[in-house]
Amino acid sequence: MRERSGGSRLQSPRYLVLYALAAAGGSAAYAPLLTLFLPVYATDVWGGEGIVVLSYAAFVGAIAASLGNIAFGWASDVTGTRRPWIVAGLILSSVLLTLLFRIESVPLFLAAIAAWQVALNMMLGPLFAWAGDCVPDEQKGTLGGLLAVAPATGALTGVLLTVPDLASPQMRLILNAGLVAVMVLPVVVFGRPRAMPQLMASSAEDETRQPIVAGDPAYPADRAPVARMWMVRLLIQIAEAALFAFLLLWFRTLDASVTDNRVAQLFTVVLFTCVPLALIVGRWSDSTRRPRLPLTITAAGAAIGLAMLTFAQDITAGIAGYVVFAIMAGVFLSLHASQTLRVLPRPATRGRDLGIFNLTNTVPSLIMPWLVLALIPMFGFQALFALLACFAALACILLATMRKF
Incomplete structure (x- = not known):
């Protein structure tokens, strides 16, 4: 956390670029596995039961990742330091990743998925907190823009690793782990961020503080910005998760000739845009x-895109609505990830x-899944x-009416 003495008001461009590369490595660590490799492996090993195994794996993995x-x-x-945890998580998650496709027992496979998620988040949790230690408010918008590279890199990694005849399923996992290491390690070894004491000002005192006292700057009385920032991201993420999972099925109700490759290309183009x-x-x-205005506008744009989907009657209108939603939501989520650091109350x-x-x-x-089961049938x-359009509109309203941010 306290990597160097001295300091500057702004963080070095080298650290920002290398940090964005590491965040992209974090996306590459899980996106290809969860969206491409696991479905194929589950189908090959468990046949018709593969979708059930995948459902359990998604549920178990989400809980393990959260904890x-x-x-x-x-x-x-x-411990007061981030880098050792990042390196340890990188090593452990890479080892577990390469072992996943050696397991054919469902209980052991689910346990391995949970262990891999825990190890992966040993890397990701401290990595994202490190940005809060090192990037001042004056550069958080820039950081958010750089973080948009992460999901695009995850998608591109999946495309590269699935080139026909490039590698066997097991070798793909090994190559995946190697690519992640190449992206994450440079910031750990060469990042050398400038110290930002203003971002850590209250951390030395937090251990001895009593419960919240009126006027204590380390414990702001108004926690509303924190709650609102949490809620608006949840609302947008629910919409994105639903479309990511069911967009292909819906497109095929509009045009039965739509292929999975066409949808994958659409995802990739939108992410890079x-x-x-x-x-x-x-x-x-x-x-x-x-910092709040772009979040408010992009949340409104996401709501408009979802409204377009609601009234779409053909594939062209459907794609147009999705593109509007996905671009607005993608920009929103990238900027939100960095601006969230503004509202967290305690550096420690x-x-x-x-x-x-x-x-x-x-x-x-x-x-x-419960929303889908309740509404679509x-x-x-x-x-x-x-x-989902109502969710995005509510996110926009919550942001527009924030008093502090």
Whole structure:
């Protein structure tokens, strides 16, 4: 956490770029496995029962990831350092990743998935908290723009590793682990961030503080911004998770000729489109010191895209609505990830608190299936899209009416 003495008001560009590369490595560590490798492996090994195994794996993995992120974020708070946890999580998760496809027992496979998720979050929890220690508010918009590279890199890694005849399923996992190490290790070894004492100002005192006292700056009385930032991300993430899981099925109700490859290409194009847009918007929010406005506008844009999906009657309108939603939501989530660091109240528990924020990434996997089962069989996809549009609109309202941020 306290990597260097001295300091500057702004963090070095080298650290920001290497940190963004490491965040991209974090996405590459799980996106190809969860979206491409696991479904194929489950089908090959368990046949018709593969979808059941995948459902259990998703449920168990989401719980393990949630607990692991909070636990190791908190552990890095307590120990006062992030980098050893990042390296240990990288090594352990890489080893477990390469062993997954050697297991054919369902109980052991689920246990291995849980262990891998815990190890992965040993790396991810401290990694994301490290940005809070090192990146000042004046650069959080820029950081958010750089973080847009992460999901695009995860998608691109999956494309590269699934090139026909490139490697066997087992070798793909080994190559995947190697690529992740190449992306994560540079910031650990060469990042050398400038110290930001203003970001750690209250951490030395937190251990001895009493419960909240009125006027104590380390314990702000108004926690509303924290709760609102948590809720708005959850609302957008639920919508994104639902579309990611069921977009192909819906497209095929509009046009039976739509292929999975066409949808995969659409996902990739949208993710890469988000990168320059998020960078431009993030830099603008830094220069104008208006961090909330881009979040409010992109949440509104996501709601508009979902409304377009609600009324779409053909594949062209459906794709247009999805593109609007996905670009707006992608920029929103990237900027939100960095701007969240503004509202966390205690530097000494930053890792733990970010772990709690990370629940907005895992809880949607537990909520979304129930929404789908409740709405689609009786009312169709349009009812689901209408509800998700309401979620995004509510996120926009919550942001627009925030008094402090």
